[in-house]
Amino acid sequence: MSAAAELARQQALLNALRRTTPTGLPVAAVALRGRVALQPADRLAGLQAYRANAQAIAERALSAAYPVLARLVGDETMAALAHDLWRDHPPTRGDLAWFGAELADQLMAIPELADVPYLADVARLEWAVHRAHTAADPHDEQPDLQALASEDPDALCVRFVDGSACAASTWPMLTIWRTHQVPADAEPDLGPAREALAAGQGEAAWVWRRGHRVDVAALTPAECAFNQDLLAGEALGPALASVSARHPEFSFEQWLLRALRDGWLAGLQTLNPKT
Amino acid sequence: MTTTAPRPVPTPVGIGWRQPHYRELLERRPELDFIEVHSENFFAEGGAALALLGEAREHYPVSLHGVGLALGSAAGLDPWHLDQLAALVERAQPVRVSDHASFARVAMPGGGPVLHGSDLLPIAFTDASLDLMGAHVQQVQERLKRPLLVENISAYLRWEDDHLAEPEFFNALARRSGCGLLLDVNNLVVNSLNRGVADPVADACAWVDAIDAGIVGEIHLAGYNDEGPLVIDDHGSTVHLPVWQVYRHAMQRLGPRPTLIEWDTNLPPFDVLLSEARRAQEVAK
Numbered sequence: 079m080s081a082a083a084e085l086a087r088q089q090a091l092l093n094a095l096r097r098t099t100p101t102g103l104p105v106a107a108v109a110l111r112g113r114v115a116l117q118p119a120d121r122l123a124g125l126q127a128y129r130a131n132a133q134a135i136a137e138r139a140l141s142a143a144y145p146v147l148a149r150l151v152g153d154e155t156m157a158a159l160a161h162d163l164w165r166d167h168p169p170t171r172g173d174l175a176w177f178g179a180e181l182a183d184q185l186m187a188i189p190e191l192a193d194v195p196y197l198a199d200v201a202r203l204e205w206a207v208h209r210a211h212t213a214a215d216p217h218d219e220q221p222d223l224q225a226l227a228s229e230d231p232d233a234l235c236v237r238f239v240d241g242s243a244c245a246a247s248t249w250p251m252l253t254i255w256r257t258h259q260v261p262a263d264a265e266p267d268l269g270p271a272r273e274a275l276a277a278g279q280g281e282a283a284w285v286w287r288r289g290h291r292v293d294v295a296a297l298t299p300a301e302c303a304f305n306q307d308l309l310a311g312e313a314l315g316p317a318l319a320s321v322s323a324r325h326p327e328f329s330f331e332q333w334l335l336r337a338l339r340d341g342w343l344a345g346l347q348t349l350n351p352k353t
Numbered sequence: 354m355t356t357t358a359p360r361p362v363p364t365p366v367g368i369g370w371r372q373p374h375y376r377e378l379l380e381r382r383p384e385l386d387f388i389e390v391h392s393e394n395f396f397a398e399g400g401a402a403l404a405l406l407g408e409a410r411e412h413y414p415v416s417l418h419g420v421g422l423a424l425g426s427a428a429g430l431d432p433w434h435l436d437q438l439a440a441l442v443e444r445a446q447p448v449r450v451s452d453h454a455s456f457a458r459v460a461m462p463g464g465g466p467v468l469h470g471s472d473l474l475p476i477a478f479t480d481a482s483l484d485l486m487g488a489h490v491q492q493v494q495e496r497l498k499r500p501l502l503v504e505n506i507s508a509y510l511r512w513e514d515d516h517l518a519e520p521e522f523f524n525a526l527a528r529r530s531g532c533g534l535l536l537d538v539n540n541l542v543v544n545s546l547n548r549g550v551a552d553p554v555a556d557a558c559a560w561v562d563a564i565d566a567g568i569v570g571e572i573h574l575a576g577y578n579d580e581g582p583l584v585i586d587d588h589g590s591t592v593h594l595p596v597w598q599v600y601r602h603a604m605q606r607l608g609p610r611p612t613l614i615e616w617d618t619n620l621p622p623f624d625v626l627l628s629e630a631r632r633a634q635e636v637a638k
Contacts, residue, residue, distance in 0.1 A: 080481055081427055081481055081484070081485060082427075083481065084427040084477065084479070084481050084482055084485060085427035085428065085459075085460070087427075087477060087512065088426065088427050088428070088456050088459050088474070089459055089460075089461060089462060091474060091475075091510070092459040092461070092468060092470050092474070093461065095470065110510075112513060113512065113513055114510050114511065114512060114513060115511045115512060115513040115515065116510065116511060121510065123509070123582045123583050124509035124510035124583065125509075125510070126582075127509040127581075127583050127585060128472055128474070128509060128510075131472055131585075132470070132471065132472055134618075135471050135472070136471075168468050168469075169468070169469045169470075169471045170466045170467060170468060170469055171421070171431065171433065171434065171469055172393060172419075172420070172421020172422060172423060172431060172434050172457065172458075172469050172471070173393040173396045173421055173434070173437065174393070174421075174471055175393070175394075175396070177471070211397075211400050211401065211402070212396070212397030212398060212399070212400045212402075212403075213397075213398055213399060213400065214398035214399040215398075215399030215400070215404075240398065240399070287399070287400075290399070290400055290401040290404050291401070
Protein backbone atom coordinates (compact mmCIF):
# COMPACT_ATOMS: atom_id res chain seq x y z
CA MET A 79 0.00 0.00 0.00
CA SER A 80 1.35 3.43 -0.93
CA ALA A 81 0.65 6.89 0.42
CA ALA A 82 -1.54 7.46 -2.65
CA ALA A 83 -3.58 4.40 -1.75
CA GLU A 84 -3.98 5.69 1.80
CA LEU A 85 -5.23 8.98 0.37
CA ALA A 86 -7.73 7.13 -1.84
CA ARG A 87 -8.94 5.12 1.13
CA GLN A 88 -9.48 8.22 3.21
CA GLN A 89 -11.23 9.99 0.35
CA ALA A 90 -13.54 7.00 -0.04
CA LEU A 91 -14.59 7.07 3.61
CA LEU A 92 -15.10 10.83 3.87
CA ASN A 93 -16.95 10.79 0.57
CA ALA A 94 -19.22 8.06 1.92
CA LEU A 95 -19.92 10.03 5.08
CA ARG A 96 -20.80 13.10 3.04
CA ARG A 97 -23.58 11.33 1.14
CA THR A 98 -26.67 12.90 2.67
CA THR A 99 -29.46 11.50 0.50
CA PRO A 100 -31.66 8.81 2.10
CA THR A 101 -29.91 6.13 0.06
CA GLY A 102 -26.50 7.70 0.57
CA LEU A 103 -25.16 5.66 3.46
CA PRO A 104 -26.63 2.29 2.41
CA VAL A 105 -25.16 2.73 -1.06
CA ALA A 106 -21.83 3.81 0.46
CA ALA A 107 -21.84 0.74 2.68
CA VAL A 108 -21.97 -1.41 -0.45
CA ALA A 109 -19.44 0.72 -2.29
CA LEU A 110 -16.92 0.26 0.54
CA ARG A 111 -16.90 -3.52 0.10
CA GLY A 112 -13.37 -4.68 -0.48
CA ARG A 113 -12.09 -1.79 1.59
CA VAL A 114 -13.87 -2.27 4.89
CA ALA A 115 -13.54 -5.63 6.61
CA LEU A 116 -17.10 -6.01 7.83
CA GLN A 117 -20.37 -7.50 6.71
CA PRO A 118 -22.65 -5.01 4.85
CA ALA A 119 -24.94 -4.46 7.84
CA ASP A 120 -21.96 -3.79 10.10
CA ARG A 121 -20.43 -1.47 7.53
CA LEU A 122 -23.67 0.48 7.46
CA ALA A 123 -23.85 0.59 11.26
CA GLY A 124 -20.29 1.93 11.36
CA LEU A 125 -21.05 4.62 8.80
CA GLN A 126 -24.19 5.56 10.69
CA ALA A 127 -22.20 5.90 13.91
CA TYR A 128 -19.79 8.35 12.26
CA ARG A 129 -22.65 10.21 10.61
CA ALA A 130 -24.53 10.54 13.90
CA ASN A 131 -21.40 11.83 15.59
CA ALA A 132 -20.83 14.38 12.84
CA GLN A 133 -24.40 15.60 13.19
CA ALA A 134 -24.10 15.89 16.97
CA ILE A 135 -20.80 17.75 16.64
CA ALA A 136 -22.25 20.12 14.05
CA GLU A 137 -25.27 20.86 16.24
CA ARG A 138 -23.12 21.53 19.30
CA ALA A 139 -20.73 23.77 17.39
CA LEU A 140 -23.52 25.76 15.77
CA SER A 141 -25.52 26.20 18.96
CA ALA A 142 -22.38 27.34 20.79
CA ALA A 143 -21.70 30.01 18.18
CA TYR A 144 -25.34 31.05 17.75
CA PRO A 145 -27.07 30.76 21.14
CA VAL A 146 -29.68 33.44 20.42
CA LEU A 147 -30.56 31.98 17.04
CA ALA A 148 -30.90 28.57 18.72
CA ARG A 149 -33.46 30.04 21.10
CA LEU A 150 -35.28 31.81 18.30
CA VAL A 151 -35.69 28.78 16.04
CA GLY A 152 -35.58 25.86 18.50
CA ASP A 153 -33.45 22.74 18.73
CA GLU A 154 -34.97 20.85 15.82
CA THR A 155 -34.48 23.69 13.38
CA MET A 156 -30.92 24.22 14.61
CA ALA A 157 -30.27 20.52 14.01
CA ALA A 158 -31.59 20.83 10.45
CA LEU A 159 -29.53 23.96 9.83
CA ALA A 160 -26.43 22.21 11.19
CA HIS A 161 -27.07 19.27 8.86
CA ASP A 162 -27.38 21.47 5.79
CA LEU A 163 -24.44 23.66 6.69
CA TRP A 164 -22.23 20.59 7.26
CA ARG A 165 -23.24 19.36 3.80
CA ASP A 166 -22.84 22.69 1.99
CA HIS A 167 -19.97 24.27 3.93
CA PRO A 168 -18.10 21.44 5.63
CA PRO A 169 -15.38 22.25 8.15
CA THR A 170 -11.93 22.88 6.78
CA ARG A 171 -10.24 23.28 10.14
CA GLY A 172 -9.84 20.99 13.12
CA ASP A 173 -11.11 23.75 15.40
CA LEU A 174 -14.89 23.69 15.21
CA ALA A 175 -15.15 27.22 16.55
CA TRP A 176 -14.67 28.17 12.88
CA PHE A 177 -17.57 26.07 11.65
CA GLY A 178 -20.73 27.99 10.82
CA ALA A 179 -19.42 31.26 9.37
CA GLU A 180 -21.78 30.90 6.40
CA LEU A 181 -24.94 30.42 8.43
CA ALA A 182 -26.34 33.91 7.83
CA ASP A 183 -26.07 33.47 4.07
CA GLN A 184 -27.56 30.01 4.36
CA LEU A 185 -30.54 31.44 6.26
CA MET A 186 -31.11 34.10 3.63
CA ALA A 187 -31.28 31.43 0.94
CA ILE A 188 -34.17 29.59 2.61
CA PRO A 189 -37.40 30.92 1.02
CA GLU A 190 -39.57 29.65 3.88
CA LEU A 191 -37.79 32.02 6.25
CA ALA A 192 -38.82 35.11 4.28
CA ASP A 193 -41.29 35.98 7.04
CA VAL A 194 -38.49 36.16 9.60
CA PRO A 195 -35.90 38.11 7.66
CA TYR A 196 -34.15 39.35 10.79
CA LEU A 197 -32.79 35.88 11.58
CA ALA A 198 -29.88 36.25 9.18
CA ASP A 199 -28.89 39.61 10.67
CA VAL A 200 -29.08 38.25 14.21
CA ALA A 201 -26.84 35.42 13.01
CA ARG A 202 -24.33 37.91 11.58
CA LEU A 203 -24.22 39.75 14.89
CA GLU A 204 -23.77 36.48 16.79
CA TRP A 205 -20.91 35.37 14.55
CA ALA A 206 -19.15 38.70 15.18
CA VAL A 207 -19.59 38.22 18.93
CA HIS A 208 -18.42 34.60 18.68
CA ARG A 209 -15.22 35.53 16.85
CA ALA A 210 -14.50 38.46 19.17
CA HIS A 211 -14.36 36.10 22.16
CA THR A 212 -11.05 34.67 20.96
CA ALA A 213 -9.48 37.87 19.62
CA ALA A 214 -6.29 39.23 21.12
CA ASP A 215 -6.72 41.06 24.40
CA PRO A 216 -6.73 44.85 24.05
CA HIS A 217 -3.94 46.80 25.71
CA ASP A 218 -4.74 48.56 28.96
CA GLU A 219 -3.06 51.84 28.08
CA GLN A 220 -4.74 54.58 26.04
CA PRO A 221 -3.87 54.53 22.34
CA ASP A 222 -1.35 57.01 20.99
CA LEU A 223 -3.33 59.53 18.92
CA GLN A 224 -0.61 62.16 18.48
CA ALA A 225 -0.63 61.66 14.74
CA LEU A 226 -4.14 63.13 14.57
CA ALA A 227 -2.60 66.56 15.12
CA SER A 228 0.42 66.17 12.91
CA GLU A 229 -0.38 63.84 10.01
CA ASP A 230 -2.46 64.24 6.89
CA PRO A 231 -5.79 62.48 7.59
CA ASP A 232 -5.69 61.12 4.06
CA ALA A 233 -2.65 59.10 5.10
CA LEU A 234 -3.89 58.06 8.50
CA CYS A 235 -5.76 54.86 9.31
CA VAL A 236 -7.61 54.11 12.51
CA ARG A 237 -6.89 50.72 14.08
CA PHE A 238 -9.64 49.28 16.22
CA VAL A 239 -8.98 46.74 18.95
CA ASP A 240 -8.84 43.16 17.69
CA GLY A 241 -12.21 41.46 17.29
CA SER A 242 -14.05 44.69 16.39
CA ALA A 243 -16.92 44.29 13.97
CA CYS A 244 -19.89 46.27 12.74
CA ALA A 245 -23.29 44.73 12.04
CA ALA A 246 -26.13 46.66 10.41
CA SER A 247 -29.69 45.59 9.77
CA THR A 248 -32.96 46.99 8.52
CA TRP A 249 -34.49 45.05 11.43
CA PRO A 250 -34.15 45.49 15.21
CA MET A 251 -31.39 42.90 15.29
CA LEU A 252 -29.69 44.33 18.36
CA THR A 253 -32.89 44.59 20.40
CA ILE A 254 -33.71 40.98 19.55
CA TRP A 255 -30.18 39.90 20.52
CA ARG A 256 -30.28 41.85 23.79
CA THR A 257 -33.71 40.47 24.66
CA HIS A 258 -32.21 37.00 24.64
CA GLN A 259 -29.22 37.74 26.87
CA VAL A 260 -30.84 35.91 29.77
CA PRO A 261 -29.83 32.64 31.46
CA ALA A 262 -30.67 29.53 29.47
CA ASP A 263 -33.39 28.53 31.92
CA ALA A 264 -35.05 32.00 31.98
CA GLU A 265 -37.76 33.21 29.63
CA PRO A 266 -36.81 36.39 27.78
CA ASP A 267 -39.17 39.36 27.87
CA LEU A 268 -40.04 39.61 24.19
CA GLY A 269 -42.02 42.85 24.57
CA PRO A 270 -39.29 45.28 23.47
CA ALA A 271 -38.35 43.11 20.50
CA ARG A 272 -41.97 42.84 19.36
CA GLU A 273 -42.43 46.60 19.64
CA ALA A 274 -39.26 47.29 17.68
CA LEU A 275 -40.29 44.81 14.99
CA ALA A 276 -43.75 46.40 14.74
CA ALA A 277 -42.11 49.80 14.37
CA GLY A 278 -39.92 48.50 11.54
CA GLN A 279 -36.87 49.79 13.37
CA GLY A 280 -33.47 49.15 11.78
CA GLU A 281 -30.41 48.93 14.00
CA ALA A 282 -26.63 48.89 13.85
CA ALA A 283 -24.31 47.36 16.41
CA TRP A 284 -20.64 47.61 17.25
CA VAL A 285 -18.90 44.54 18.64
CA TRP A 286 -15.58 44.93 20.39
CA ARG A 287 -13.41 43.55 23.12
CA ARG A 288 -13.12 45.35 26.45
CA GLY A 289 -10.68 43.37 28.56
CA HIS A 290 -11.70 39.73 28.34
CA ARG A 291 -15.32 40.70 27.75
CA VAL A 292 -17.08 41.14 24.43
CA ASP A 293 -19.20 44.27 24.40
CA VAL A 294 -22.02 45.08 21.99
CA ALA A 295 -23.41 48.60 21.65
CA ALA A 296 -25.83 50.43 19.38
CA LEU A 297 -24.42 52.71 16.71
CA THR A 298 -26.12 55.58 14.95
CA PRO A 299 -26.36 55.16 11.17
CA ALA A 300 -23.57 57.74 10.80
CA GLU A 301 -21.29 55.95 13.28
CA CYS A 302 -22.01 52.67 11.57
CA ALA A 303 -21.11 54.04 8.13
CA PHE A 304 -17.93 55.66 9.47
CA ASN A 305 -16.82 52.56 11.42
CA GLN A 306 -17.49 50.30 8.46
CA ASP A 307 -15.32 52.47 6.22
CA LEU A 308 -12.52 52.53 8.79
CA LEU A 309 -12.77 48.77 9.36
CA ALA A 310 -12.48 48.26 5.62
CA GLY A 311 -9.15 50.09 5.74
CA GLU A 312 -10.29 53.45 4.44
CA ALA A 313 -8.03 56.32 5.54
CA LEU A 314 -9.46 58.82 8.01
CA GLY A 315 -9.77 61.69 5.50
CA PRO A 316 -11.84 59.88 2.87
CA ALA A 317 -13.93 58.17 5.56
CA LEU A 318 -14.72 61.54 7.12
CA ALA A 319 -15.61 63.04 3.75
CA SER A 320 -17.87 60.11 2.99
CA VAL A 321 -19.72 60.13 6.30
CA SER A 322 -20.12 63.92 6.25
CA ALA A 323 -21.65 63.78 2.79
CA ARG A 324 -24.15 61.11 3.80
CA HIS A 325 -24.72 62.20 7.41
CA PRO A 326 -24.13 65.97 7.84
CA GLU A 327 -24.94 65.66 11.55
CA PHE A 328 -21.88 63.45 12.15
CA SER A 329 -19.36 64.92 14.59
CA PHE A 330 -15.87 63.44 14.55
CA GLU A 331 -15.11 64.97 17.96
CA GLN A 332 -18.08 63.25 19.55
CA TRP A 333 -17.20 60.01 17.80
CA LEU A 334 -13.64 60.23 19.09
CA LEU A 335 -14.79 60.90 22.65
CA ARG A 336 -16.99 57.84 22.53
CA ALA A 337 -14.32 55.68 20.90
CA LEU A 338 -11.82 56.65 23.60
CA ARG A 339 -14.28 56.31 26.47
CA ASP A 340 -15.40 52.84 25.36
CA GLY A 341 -11.98 51.53 24.38
CA TRP A 342 -12.64 51.01 20.67
CA LEU A 343 -9.23 52.16 19.51
CA ALA A 344 -5.91 50.35 19.34
CA GLY A 345 -4.10 53.26 17.69
CA LEU A 346 -3.36 54.96 14.42
CA GLN A 347 -1.37 53.84 11.47
CA THR A 348 0.33 56.21 9.05
CA LEU A 349 0.20 55.18 5.41
CA ASN A 350 3.47 55.67 3.54
CA PRO A 351 5.22 57.20 6.58
CA LYS A 352 7.67 60.04 5.87
CA THR A 353 11.23 58.82 5.66
CA MET B 354 19.69 -4.51 59.43
CA THR B 355 16.10 -3.81 58.62
CA THR B 356 14.77 -2.83 55.26
CA THR B 357 11.73 -0.71 54.64
CA ALA B 358 9.48 -1.60 51.77
CA PRO B 359 9.37 1.27 49.30
CA ARG B 360 6.20 3.30 49.55
CA PRO B 361 4.01 2.72 46.54
CA VAL B 362 4.04 5.62 44.14
CA PRO B 363 0.50 6.99 43.92
CA THR B 364 -1.13 7.20 40.53
CA PRO B 365 -1.63 10.80 39.42
CA VAL B 366 -5.32 11.25 38.61
CA GLY B 367 -6.91 14.16 36.82
CA ILE B 368 -10.15 15.19 35.16
CA GLY B 369 -11.07 16.67 31.81
CA TRP B 370 -11.87 20.33 32.48
CA ARG B 371 -14.85 21.42 30.37
CA GLN B 372 -16.62 24.77 30.06
CA PRO B 373 -19.56 24.14 32.46
CA HIS B 374 -17.02 23.34 35.20
CA TYR B 375 -14.52 26.13 34.51
CA ARG B 376 -15.62 28.33 37.40
CA GLU B 377 -16.39 25.55 39.86
CA LEU B 378 -12.90 24.08 39.61
CA LEU B 379 -11.29 27.45 40.27
CA GLU B 380 -13.61 28.28 43.15
CA ARG B 381 -13.39 24.90 44.90
CA ARG B 382 -9.89 23.85 43.88
CA PRO B 383 -10.36 20.15 44.64
CA GLU B 384 -7.34 17.95 45.18
CA LEU B 385 -6.38 16.72 41.72
CA ASP B 386 -3.01 15.82 40.29
CA PHE B 387 -3.67 17.50 36.96
CA ILE B 388 -6.40 18.74 34.68
CA GLU B 389 -6.69 18.14 30.96
CA VAL B 390 -8.25 20.42 28.38
CA HIS B 391 -9.04 20.05 24.72
CA SER B 392 -6.36 22.05 22.95
CA GLU B 393 -8.73 23.37 20.31
CA ASN B 394 -10.96 24.98 22.93
CA PHE B 395 -8.09 27.34 23.68
CA PHE B 396 -6.98 28.16 20.14
CA ALA B 397 -7.28 31.88 20.71
CA GLU B 398 -5.18 34.97 20.72
CA GLY B 399 -6.81 36.16 23.92
CA GLY B 400 -10.13 36.22 25.72
CA ALA B 401 -11.79 34.88 28.82
CA ALA B 402 -11.22 31.16 28.22
CA LEU B 403 -7.50 31.61 27.78
CA ALA B 404 -7.37 33.78 30.90
CA LEU B 405 -9.15 31.04 32.87
CA LEU B 406 -6.66 28.48 31.61
CA GLY B 407 -3.87 30.73 32.86
CA GLU B 408 -5.59 30.92 36.23
CA ALA B 409 -6.02 27.14 36.36
CA ARG B 410 -2.32 26.67 35.60
CA GLU B 411 -1.50 28.48 38.83
CA HIS B 412 -3.16 25.65 40.76
CA TYR B 413 -2.87 22.52 38.60
CA PRO B 414 -0.52 20.99 36.06
CA VAL B 415 -2.33 21.10 32.72
CA SER B 416 -2.17 18.58 29.91
CA LEU B 417 -3.30 19.46 26.39
CA HIS B 418 -5.33 16.86 24.55
CA GLY B 419 -6.13 17.58 20.93
CA VAL B 420 -8.87 16.18 18.76
CA GLY B 421 -8.11 17.93 15.49
CA LEU B 422 -4.50 17.37 14.43
CA ALA B 423 -5.60 14.33 12.38
CA LEU B 424 -2.15 12.76 12.58
CA GLY B 425 -2.96 9.93 10.18
CA SER B 426 -4.26 12.10 7.34
CA ALA B 427 -2.73 11.33 3.98
CA ALA B 428 -3.44 14.98 3.09
CA GLY B 429 -0.86 16.04 5.68
CA LEU B 430 -1.11 18.24 8.73
CA ASP B 431 -2.77 21.65 8.68
CA PRO B 432 -0.03 24.26 9.18
CA TRP B 433 -2.60 26.61 10.75
CA HIS B 434 -3.54 23.96 13.31
CA LEU B 435 0.08 23.28 14.15
CA ASP B 436 0.75 27.01 14.56
CA GLN B 437 -2.18 27.33 16.95
CA LEU B 438 -1.06 24.31 18.96
CA ALA B 439 2.53 25.53 19.15
CA ALA B 440 1.36 28.93 20.43
CA LEU B 441 -0.84 27.28 23.04
CA VAL B 442 1.95 24.96 24.19
CA GLU B 443 4.23 27.96 24.54
CA ARG B 444 1.62 29.79 26.57
CA ALA B 445 0.32 26.91 28.72
CA GLN B 446 3.57 24.96 29.27
CA PRO B 447 1.61 21.71 29.63
CA VAL B 448 2.89 18.58 31.35
CA ARG B 449 1.80 16.49 28.38
CA VAL B 450 0.52 17.05 24.83
CA SER B 451 -1.53 14.44 23.04
CA ASP B 452 -3.76 13.73 20.07
CA HIS B 453 -5.19 10.68 18.32
CA ALA B 454 -4.17 7.98 15.87
CA SER B 455 -6.87 8.96 13.40
CA PHE B 456 -7.41 10.84 10.19
CA ALA B 457 -9.76 13.67 9.29
CA ARG B 458 -8.11 15.95 6.73
CA VAL B 459 -8.97 14.89 3.22
CA ALA B 460 -8.25 16.56 -0.11
CA MET B 461 -11.26 15.55 -2.14
CA PRO B 462 -10.89 14.57 -5.79
CA GLY B 463 -11.55 17.46 -8.13
CA GLY B 464 -9.85 20.10 -6.00
CA GLY B 465 -11.29 22.57 -3.55
CA PRO B 466 -10.21 23.11 0.01
CA VAL B 467 -8.94 20.26 2.14
CA LEU B 468 -11.90 19.18 4.26
CA HIS B 469 -11.73 18.25 7.91
CA GLY B 470 -14.05 15.41 8.92
CA SER B 471 -14.15 16.74 12.50
CA ASP B 472 -14.10 13.20 13.80
CA LEU B 473 -11.55 10.57 14.77
CA LEU B 474 -11.76 8.52 11.60
CA PRO B 475 -10.03 5.14 11.58
CA ILE B 476 -6.58 4.83 10.08
CA ALA B 477 -5.45 1.60 8.50
CA PHE B 478 -2.93 -0.54 10.32
CA THR B 479 -0.62 -0.86 7.34
CA ASP B 480 3.01 0.00 6.67
CA ALA B 481 2.01 2.99 4.54
CA SER B 482 -0.21 4.30 7.31
CA LEU B 483 2.59 3.79 9.82
CA ASP B 484 4.92 5.77 7.55
CA LEU B 485 2.39 8.61 7.39
CA MET B 486 1.76 8.64 11.12
CA GLY B 487 5.47 8.45 11.92
CA ALA B 488 6.30 11.38 9.66
CA HIS B 489 3.47 13.51 11.03
CA VAL B 490 4.25 12.73 14.66
CA GLN B 491 7.86 13.71 14.06
CA GLN B 492 6.75 16.91 12.36
CA VAL B 493 4.66 17.83 15.40
CA GLN B 494 7.35 16.90 17.88
CA GLU B 495 9.97 18.93 16.04
CA ARG B 496 7.65 21.92 16.03
CA LEU B 497 6.64 21.60 19.68
CA LYS B 498 10.13 20.52 20.79
CA ARG B 499 8.65 17.84 22.99
CA PRO B 500 7.36 14.29 22.65
CA LEU B 501 3.75 13.69 21.78
CA LEU B 502 1.39 11.09 23.21
CA VAL B 503 -0.79 9.41 20.58
CA GLU B 504 -4.10 7.89 21.63
CA ASN B 505 -5.67 4.66 20.38
CA ILE B 506 -9.23 5.36 19.19
CA SER B 507 -12.62 3.69 19.12
CA ALA B 508 -13.14 2.59 15.53
CA TYR B 509 -16.53 1.73 14.09
CA LEU B 510 -15.04 0.40 10.84
CA ARG B 511 -11.99 -1.78 10.19
CA TRP B 512 -10.01 -1.86 6.96
CA GLU B 513 -9.79 -5.01 4.87
CA ASP B 514 -6.02 -4.78 4.39
CA ASP B 515 -5.01 -4.11 8.01
CA HIS B 516 -2.04 -6.39 8.55
CA LEU B 517 -0.46 -4.95 11.69
CA ALA B 518 -2.04 -5.64 15.05
CA GLU B 519 -2.95 -2.34 16.71
CA PRO B 520 -0.50 -2.70 19.65
CA GLU B 521 2.21 -3.64 17.16
CA PHE B 522 1.41 -0.46 15.21
CA PHE B 523 1.81 1.72 18.32
CA ASN B 524 4.98 -0.08 19.45
CA ALA B 525 6.51 0.57 16.03
CA LEU B 526 5.28 4.17 15.96
CA ALA B 527 6.88 4.84 19.34
CA ARG B 528 10.17 3.20 18.36
CA ARG B 529 10.27 5.13 15.13
CA SER B 530 9.25 8.59 16.35
CA GLY B 531 9.94 8.60 20.08
CA CYS B 532 6.30 9.39 20.83
CA GLY B 533 4.38 7.76 23.65
CA LEU B 534 1.00 6.11 23.84
CA LEU B 535 -2.02 7.63 25.48
CA LEU B 536 -3.75 4.40 26.36
CA ASP B 537 -7.51 4.88 26.25
CA VAL B 538 -8.86 1.88 28.12
CA ASN B 539 -12.44 2.75 27.28
CA ASN B 540 -11.62 2.65 23.57
CA LEU B 541 -10.11 -0.81 23.96
CA VAL B 542 -13.28 -2.09 25.60
CA VAL B 543 -15.56 -0.37 23.07
CA ASN B 544 -13.64 -1.95 20.19
CA SER B 545 -13.72 -5.38 21.85
CA LEU B 546 -17.45 -5.11 22.45
CA ASN B 547 -18.09 -4.01 18.87
CA ARG B 548 -16.06 -6.91 17.52
CA GLY B 549 -18.38 -9.20 19.46
CA VAL B 550 -15.58 -11.13 21.13
CA ALA B 551 -16.59 -13.67 23.77
CA ASP B 552 -14.69 -11.99 26.59
CA PRO B 553 -14.19 -8.26 25.93
CA VAL B 554 -12.27 -7.72 29.16
CA ALA B 555 -9.79 -10.51 28.39
CA ASP B 556 -9.50 -9.20 24.81
CA ALA B 557 -8.71 -5.68 26.00
CA CYS B 558 -6.29 -6.99 28.63
CA ALA B 559 -4.45 -8.92 25.91
CA TRP B 560 -4.12 -5.61 24.01
CA VAL B 561 -2.57 -4.04 27.12
CA ASP B 562 -0.21 -7.01 27.47
CA ALA B 563 0.96 -6.60 23.88
CA ILE B 564 2.01 -2.98 24.26
CA ASP B 565 5.55 -2.00 25.26
CA ALA B 566 5.01 -0.88 28.85
CA GLY B 567 7.54 1.92 28.60
CA ILE B 568 5.65 3.84 25.95
CA VAL B 569 2.46 4.39 27.94
CA GLY B 570 2.50 8.00 29.12
CA GLU B 571 -1.10 8.47 30.20
CA ILE B 572 -4.33 6.53 30.55
CA HIS B 573 -7.86 7.68 29.72
CA LEU B 574 -11.03 6.34 31.32
CA ALA B 575 -14.52 7.28 30.18
CA GLY B 576 -18.06 6.05 29.80
CA TYR B 577 -19.61 4.51 26.71
CA ASN B 578 -23.13 4.17 25.36
CA ASP B 579 -24.26 0.62 24.61
CA GLU B 580 -27.91 1.30 23.81
CA GLY B 581 -27.62 1.13 20.01
CA PRO B 582 -26.45 -1.38 17.43
CA LEU B 583 -22.83 -0.37 18.13
CA VAL B 584 -21.23 0.61 21.41
CA ILE B 585 -20.35 4.28 21.12
CA ASP B 586 -17.46 6.00 22.86
CA ASP B 587 -19.55 9.01 23.90
CA HIS B 588 -17.79 10.10 27.12
CA GLY B 589 -21.24 10.73 28.52
CA SER B 590 -21.54 8.55 31.63
CA THR B 591 -19.62 7.01 34.49
CA VAL B 592 -16.88 4.54 33.66
CA HIS B 593 -18.34 1.09 33.03
CA LEU B 594 -17.32 -1.98 35.02
CA PRO B 595 -15.39 -3.73 32.20
CA VAL B 596 -13.30 -0.58 31.77
CA TRP B 597 -12.45 -0.51 35.48
CA GLN B 598 -11.46 -4.19 35.22
CA VAL B 599 -9.11 -3.56 32.31
CA TYR B 600 -7.75 -0.47 34.04
CA ARG B 601 -6.93 -2.52 37.14
CA HIS B 602 -5.08 -5.00 34.91
CA ALA B 603 -3.25 -2.17 33.15
CA MET B 604 -2.13 -0.68 36.45
CA GLN B 605 -0.84 -4.05 37.59
CA ARG B 606 1.14 -4.48 34.40
CA LEU B 607 2.28 -0.92 33.79
CA GLY B 608 2.54 0.56 37.26
CA PRO B 609 1.31 4.04 38.08
CA ARG B 610 0.54 6.18 35.03
CA PRO B 611 -1.24 9.54 34.98
CA THR B 612 -4.90 8.70 34.62
CA LEU B 613 -7.69 10.92 33.37
CA ILE B 614 -11.45 10.78 33.79
CA GLU B 615 -12.86 12.05 30.49
CA TRP B 616 -16.44 13.27 30.37
CA ASP B 617 -17.50 15.35 27.38
CA THR B 618 -21.24 14.95 26.78
CA ASN B 619 -24.16 15.07 29.21
CA LEU B 620 -21.77 16.59 31.72
CA PRO B 621 -22.67 15.62 35.29
CA PRO B 622 -22.44 17.73 38.44
CA PHE B 623 -18.79 18.42 39.25
CA ASP B 624 -18.89 16.14 42.29
CA VAL B 625 -19.71 13.12 40.13
CA LEU B 626 -16.56 13.77 38.13
CA LEU B 627 -14.52 14.08 41.32
CA SER B 628 -16.01 10.86 42.63
CA GLU B 629 -14.92 9.06 39.46
CA ALA B 630 -11.41 10.44 39.95
CA ARG B 631 -11.36 9.12 43.53
CA ARG B 632 -12.48 5.74 42.26
CA ALA B 633 -9.61 5.68 39.78
CA GLN B 634 -7.21 6.36 42.64
CA GLU B 635 -8.71 3.46 44.58
CA VAL B 636 -8.60 1.03 41.68
CA ALA B 637 -5.02 1.99 40.89
CA LYS B 638 -3.81 1.16 44.42
